[in-house]
Amino acid sequence: MAAGNLIDGRAIAGQIQNEVAQRAAALRARGVQPGLAFVRVGEDPASKVYVGMKEKACAQLGIFSETRVLPPATTEGELLALLAQLNADTRIHGILVQAPLPRHIRETVVYATVSPQKDVDGFHPVNVGKLMLGDPSGFLPCTPAGIDELLVRSQIPTEGAEAVILGRGNIVGKPMAAILCQKAKGANATVTICHSQTRNIKEHCRRADILIAAMGVAKFVTADMVKPGAVVIDVGVNRVSDPTAKSGSRLVGDVDFEAVQPIAGRITPNPGGVGPMTIALLMQNTVRAAEMATAAKS
Ligand code: GUN
Numbered sequence: 001m002a003a004g005n006l007i008d009g010r011a012i013a014g015q016i017q018n019e020v021a022q023r024a025a026a027l028r029a030r031g032v033q034p035g036l037a038f039v040r041v042g043e044d045p046a047s048k049v050y051v052g053m054k055e056k057a058c059a060q061l062g063i064f065s066e067t068r069v070l071p072p073a074t075t076e077g078e079l080l081a082l083l084a085q086l087n088a089d090t091r092i093h094g095i096l097v098q099a100p101l102p103r104h105i106r107e108t109v110v111y112a113t114v115s116p117q118k119d120v121d122g123f124h125p126v127n128v129g130k131l132m133l134g135d136p137s138g139f140l141p142c143t144p145a146g147i148d149e150l151l152v153r154s155q156i157p158t159e160g161a162e163a164v165i166l167g168r169g170n171i172v173g174k175p176m177a178a179i180l181c182q183k184a185k186g187a188n189a190t191v192t193i194c195h196s197q198t199r200n201i202k203e204h205c206r207r208a209d210i211l212i213a214a215m216g217v218a219k220f221v222t223a224d225m226v227k228p229g230a231v232v233i234d235v236g237v238n239r240v241s242d243p244t245a246k247s248g249s250r251l252v253g254d255v256d257f258e259a260v261q262p263i264a265g266r267i268t269p270n271p272g273g274v275g276p277m278t279i280a281l282l283m284q285n286t287v288r289a290a291e292m293a294t295a296a297k298s
Pocket of ligand 1 (some may be wrong): 096097098099100123142143171278
């Protein structure tokens with residue numbers, strides 16, 4: 001299979017991590033080590049893996065990290081009290097509360113409690129508002145910001161492009177649309193958001209110059225949904241049963257990669273496409289939070 005049209009997320013994330021490591025070193029030379037706190041509630045297996053990967057990235061880049069694991073029965077009040085403590089902790093520049101949270105805890109209340117200056121996830125209403133307004137002083141959510149960075153660093157033009165996003169979640173779909181429709185570099189696209197109630201979804205997809213699949217349905221995007229030459233970005237991480245695998249299951253994306261790759265102009269592998277970019281942008285947001293906190297003090 002030709003690898004010529006792959007968008008190498010690992011390589012591009014590596015470039016960003018090198019840039020971040022230099023900025024972290026410059027901060028440490030001034031006596032400030034960037035610090036990131038992870039909060040995990042319960043024992044969701046995927047969340048454990050994701051937080052583990054993010055902790056490892058911090059260690060590689062010279063970013064201090066600490067992880068608070070709370071039992072599944074933690075009350076909303078207890079979680080908010082921990083966030084108040086982390087908001088006040090001067091060693092901590094970024095706070096990430098890993099989603100999903102147990103159902104008895106309201107995510108909206110939790111994300112609104114993280115200080116906007118430490119909200120490296122970009123989920124606080126102030127940062128969501130700044131994104132909509134095109135105010136660059138806020139933090140962008142890591143996955144859509146990482147996808148935009150993939151497009152920019154792969155010289156994929158977004159200006160005037162038809163961008164079709166599958167999925168309207170708060171973590172990827174909605175902020176991705178807001179980023180791509182801004183009057184800005186790496187944006188200026190004509191954006192369509194499709195979701196479970198969209199009529200004629202295949203027709204929308206076939207119009208796309210850039211097709212971003214983030215709805216969490218295994219292999220939803222098939223070859224007949226892709227315009228020849230389109231750029232296809234696969235955000236999906238879906239566990240499907242596979243009796244031939246040792247664990248009995250395996251991970252697949254939202255795109256039927258084998259069928260779509262020959263038609264696409266460029267395509268992200270999965271794994272190795274969007275995932276490493278999410279982590280790289282989290283590291284970038286954390287170093288930026290530390291830089292802004294340091295500049296505010298001096
Ligand atoms: N769960 C899945 N993606 C994310 C993310 O980007 N941030 C957080 N906090 N939780 C997630």
